[in-house]
Amino acid sequence: ENISDFSLNITDCTQVVVPEEVFFTVAAAGILENLLVLIAVVRNKNLHLPMYFFICSLAISDMLGSLYKTLENIFIILCKMGYLTRRGDFEKKLDDAMDSMFILSLLGSIFSLLAIAADRYITIFYALRYHNIMTLRRALVILAVIWTFCAGSSIAIALFSYEAATVIPFTILFPLMMFFILCLYVHMFLLARSHAKKIASLPTSTVHQRTNMKGAITLTIFLGVFLCCWAPFVLHILLARFCPHNPYCACYMSIFHVNGTLIMCNAIIDPMIFAFRSPELRSTFKKMFCCAR
Amino acid sequence: MSALRLISNRTSQQALSNSDYTWEYEYYEYGPVSFEGLKAHKYSIVIGFWVGLAVFVIFMFFVLTLLTKTGAPHQDNAEPSEKRFRMNSFVADFGRPLESEKVFSRQITEESRSLFHFCINEVEHLDKAKQSQKGSGLESNTHFQEVPRSSGMFEEDLSSLAKFNIPNFVNTEQNSSLGEDDLLISEPPIILENKSVVQSSHWILD
Numbered sequence: 001e002n003i004s005d006f007s008l009n010i011t012d013c014t015q016v017v018v019p020e021e022v023f024f025t026v027a028a029a030g031i032l033e034n035l036l037v038l039i040a041v042v043r044n045k046n047l048h049l050p051m052y053f054f055i056c057s058l059a060i061s062d063m064l065g066s067l068y069k070t071l072e073n074i075f076i077i078l079c080k081m082g083y084l085t086r087r088g089d090f091e092k093k094l095d096d097a098m099d100s101m102f103i104l105s106l107l108g109s110i111f112s113l114l115a116i117a118a119d120r121y122i123t124i125f126y127a128l129r130y131h132n133i134m135t136l137r138r139a140l141v142i143l144a145v146i147w148t149f150c151a152g153s154s155i156a157i158a159l160f161s162y163e164a165a166t167v168i169p170f171t172i173l174f175p176l177m178m179f180f181i182l183c184l185y186v187h188m189f190l191l192a193r194s195h196a197k198k199i200a201s202l203p204t205s206t207v208h209q210r211t212n213m214k215g216a217i218t219l220t221i222f223l224g225v226f227l228c229c230w231a232p233f234v235l236h237i238l239l240a241r242f243c244p245h246n247p248y249c250a251c252y253m254s255i256f257h258v259n260g261t262l263i264m265c266n267a268i269i270d271p272m273i274f275a276f277r278s279p280e281l282r283s284t285f286k287k288m289f290c291c292a293r
Numbered sequence: 294m295s296a297l298r299l300i301s302n303r304t305s306q307q308a309l310s311n312s313d314y315t316w317e318y319e320y321y322e323y324g325p326v327s328f329e330g331l332k333a334h335k336y337s338i339v340i341g342f343w344v345g346l347a348v349f350v351i352f353m354f355f356v357l358t359l360l361t362k363t364g365a366p367h368q369d370n371a372e373p374s375e376k377r378f379r380m381n382s383f384v385a386d387f388g389r390p391l392e393s394e395k396v397f398s399r400q401i402t403e404e405s406r407s408l409f410h411f412c413i414n415e416v417e418h419l420d421k422a423k424q425s426q427k428g429s430g431l432e433s434n435t436h437f438q439e440v441p442r443s444s445g446m447f448e449e450d451l452s453s454l455a456k457f458n459i460p461n462f463v464n465t466e467q468n469s470s471l472g473e474d475d476l477l478i479s480e481p482p483i484i485l486e487n488k489s490v491v492q493s494s495h496w497i498l499d
Contacts, residue, residue, distance in 0.1 A: 013335055182353070189360045216357035224350040235342060247331055252338040 013251035018261050023073055030066035030267030034059040037275045040284040047280060050139035051123075054115040055275050057143050061108030062267035068102040069260050100158035103170070106230060107150040109266075110177045113226065115142060116274065117184045124188050167241045174234050178223065185219050221273055229266030232259040 037059045041047045075094065078084045084091050119139075123130055157170060192215065236252065236259055243249040275281055334340070 186357070186360060189357060193360060213358060216354060216360070219357055220350060220354040223353065227350065228346060231346060232342070239338075247335060248333070248338045251335045252342070255339060 013247075013254040016255045016258055018257040020073065020077075023257075023261060023264075024070065026261055026264045026268065027066045027070040027073075030264050031063050031070070033268060033271050034063040034066075036285065036288075037271050037281070038063075040275075040281055040288065043288070044280070044284040047284065048136065050134045050136060051116075051119055052278075052281075053136075053139050053143060054112055054119055057115065057146070058109060058112035058270055058274060061105045061112055062270050064101055064108065065105035066264050066267045068098055068105060069264050071098055071101075072260075096158050100154040103154035103157050104150050106234075107154060107173075108147065109226070109230070109270075110174065111146045111150060113222075114177055114181055115146065117181045121184045121188060124191060167237060171234055171238050174230070178227065182223060185222075189215060189219070218273075225266060225269050225273065229262045229269075233263055 038056055041052050041056050075084070075091075075098070079091075119134060122133055126133055232255075236256060239246075239249040239252055244253075
């Protein structure tokens with residue numbers, strides 16, 4: 001391939017630009033929302049439970065993702081305005097730090113979702129022993145282990161990102177975890193179905209043949225949102241690693257900013273489908289805002 | 294990302310000698326790419342990826358819907374003894390953990406009992422209705438008669454189940470604000486005793 005002569009054809013894939021106002025608005029909304037969730041959980045003693053701690057962990061990783069994107073944007077603007085050079089050592093280190101923040105956010109999100117799914121699984125299948133299995137201390141220990149592992153791997157991946165080997169486990173981890181979470185939820189569904197069948201077979205219950213859509217919709221939203229928001233960026237990383245000069249790959253990589261905005265949208269949507277479903281949390285919010293007036 | 298910049302710098306060094314991209318928005322470089330002679334549409338990866346993702350999500354939705362489908366019972370006029378046997382086996386499924394937990398029933402906090410309280414209560418109600426002998430597994434529900442007060446954990450138990458609409462959270466006569474089509478079973482077989490429990494179940498089924 002003749003890459004020495006480049007020609008900006010009319011058929012070139014130019015970068016799809018997201019307006020900066022949209023970018024910063026979405027990022028700020030994500031950070032604020034997740035911060036609210038954290039404050040609500042901290043302030044309300046009733047919410048000091050393992051379930052809410054895992055939701056907080058998800059909120060923290062979402063906040064980190066939005067923060068990363070905001071800082072990256074600010075960095076680009078500063079480069080554009082000339083305050084920072086593009087190839088200085090300081091900028092490279094700053095860039096590495098920001099990359100590790102992003103990977104930390106992604107890994108933290110995945111593991112938080114896994115923790116939430118496992119917590120629900122234990123709630124359903126080991127309900128009577130739940131409080132012995134998932135004590136508060138254990139939940140905090142689990143979270144500490146998760147975040148230490150994520151921090152370590154994110155720093156390692158950011159430092160050794162030039163090796164081909166680091167990108168592959170990173171991109172394999174992503175679908176693997178999704179699949180595992182899906183299996184947990186499917187097992188819970190199967191229990192719900194067998195339970196429903198048993199109840200339907202009881203004499204005093206009326207005969208119903210209904211599809212219980214709510215559970216399917218809820219779970220599809222959980223996993224669908226996560227996939228749609230993170231998978232484009234993960235694919236971008238893969239393509240940038242393996243085929244940066246392929247025109248098809250280059251066209252995919254031209255929508256990089258849309259992918260980044262999707263990650264920030266994930267930070268906005270996640271609290272809505274996890275945290276705000278709890279009435280206790282919602283009432284805490286109402287109290288917070290009513291007292292503030 | 295700087296990682297990407299390092300890669301492209303290494304592989305396309307000679308090409309970048311006279312490249313003078315003005316990166317107004319970017320600070321990473323991919324090197325020149327020629328777009329001559331493309332067989333497929335240039336955004337084919339983008340389109341293919343998103344279509345594939347949408348198909349996968351819809352497929353997953355249909356699989357989950359099928360999983361949660363509750364079929365009608367096979368016989369409508371089954372023998373009462375057969376149904377009693379089914380109920381006994383239903384109780385027996387939960388009977389064993391209940392037996393083991395009997396010892397700890399005083400120590401288990403209220404919240405952890407809440408989940409199976411409904412199952413036990415429901416079967417107990419049917420007991421009264423049918424006046425049939427039950428296994429010893431049900432006697433342990435005397436330990437669980439005290440309905441727990443609503444609490445965060447209780448709500449989370451319910452919420453985690455209610456997301457799959459496990460149909461033993463049902464209406465009572467006291468709380469008539471629950472919509473009928475919120476419930477899997479329109480005619481509730483059990484009556485919840487605690488109003489706070491009812492109030493918790495109110496939001497679950499919306």
